[in-house]
Amino acid sequence: EIVMTQSPATLSVSPGERATLSCRASQSVNSNLAWYQQKPGQAPRLLIYGASTRATGIPARFSGSGSGTEFTLTISSLQSEDFAVYYCQQYNNWPPITFGGGTKVEIK
Amino acid sequence: QLQLQESGPGLVKPSETLSLTCTVSGDSISSRSFYWGWIRQPPGKGLEWIGNVYYNGRTYYNPSLKSRVTISVDTSNNQFSLKLSSVTAADTAVYYCATEGLVSSTLGYWGQGTLVTVSS
Numbered sequence: 001e002i003v004m005t006q007s008p009a010t011l012s013v014s015p016g017e018r019a020t021l022s023c024r025a026s027q028s029v030n031s032n033l034a035w036y037q038q039k040p041g042q043a044p045r046l047l048i049y050g051a052s053t054r055a056t057g058i059p060a061r062f063s064g065s066g067s068g069t070e071f072t073l074t075i076s077s078l079q080s081e082d083f084a085v086y087y088c089q090q091y092n093n094w095p096p097i098t099f100g101g102g103t104k105v106e107i108k
Numbered sequence: 109q110l111q112l113q114e115s116g117p118g119l120v121k122p123s124e125t126l127s128l129t130c131t132v133s134g135d136s137i138s139s140r141s142f143y144w145g146w147i148r149q150p151p152g153k154g155l156e157w158i159g160n161v162y163y164n165g166r167t168y169y170n171p172s173l174k175s176r177v178t179i180s181v182d183t184s185n186n187q188f189s190l191k192l193s194s195v196t197a198a199d200t201a202v203y204y205c206a207t208e209g210l211v212s213s214t215l216g217y218w219g220q221g222t223l224v225t226v227s228s
Contacts, residue, residue, distance in 0.1 A: 001171070034214045034215075036155075036215070043206075043218035043220060043221050044204075044215070045218075046214055046215060049214040055214075089155075089214070091214060094157075094168070094213055095159070095168045095169060095170060096169075096172070097157040098157065099155040099157070100154070102154050102155075
């Protein structure tokens with residue numbers, strides 16, 4: 001099983017600032033990496049797949065990068081609606097699909 | 109617009125079997141467009157993939173749950189189901205159904221989730 005590790009666990013950012021979230025895989029997942037956003041009481045929402053491709057309807061301020069074992073999600077200018085928990089997910093080697101533990105982006 | 113909706117008991121006794129159904133609207137399960145998956149999230153914790161099923165009944169399970177999980181598809185009612193046997197308090201979670209891509213196993217459409225509590 002591929003273990004996904006996200007850092008930091010919590011990120012405190014002011015609105016309008018840039019947020020950078022990290023995700024590391026225990027072995028290469030090539031570019032088979034997705035990012036999700038989850039707000040309280042809601043299901044996760046797919047943001048990024050293929051490490052860098054935005055899903056339909058996702059604003060351009062969200063960008064993903066990386067390949068192999070190191071990945072980054074960047075939110076260029078945080079809006080109020082972006083404060084949430086973000087999860088990475090690998091789908092290179094499955095079953096099982098595995099998720100990182102999440103990064104909570106909170107208002108500073 | 110594809111929509112998924114989970115249904116089933118919100119309370120299950122320890123050692124019993126948890127049973128949930130996901131009803132799909134806006135697309136046919138037989139359309140061969142997706143795998144149909146289950147994911148769970150214990151309160152305040154992260155996401156765990158349980159497994160999925162294809163329209164023809166082919167299943168894939170998380171090895172950590174495989175001995176207790178059965179996922180099946182009912183094409184006539186456009187539904188798929190999850191059964192988890194011998195539950196304990198550790199199985200208390202919000203259970204989501206979702207679509208998984210065939211080429212990239214990303215979870216594009218999600219149900220709203222249903223909380224299942226294991227308690228006597």
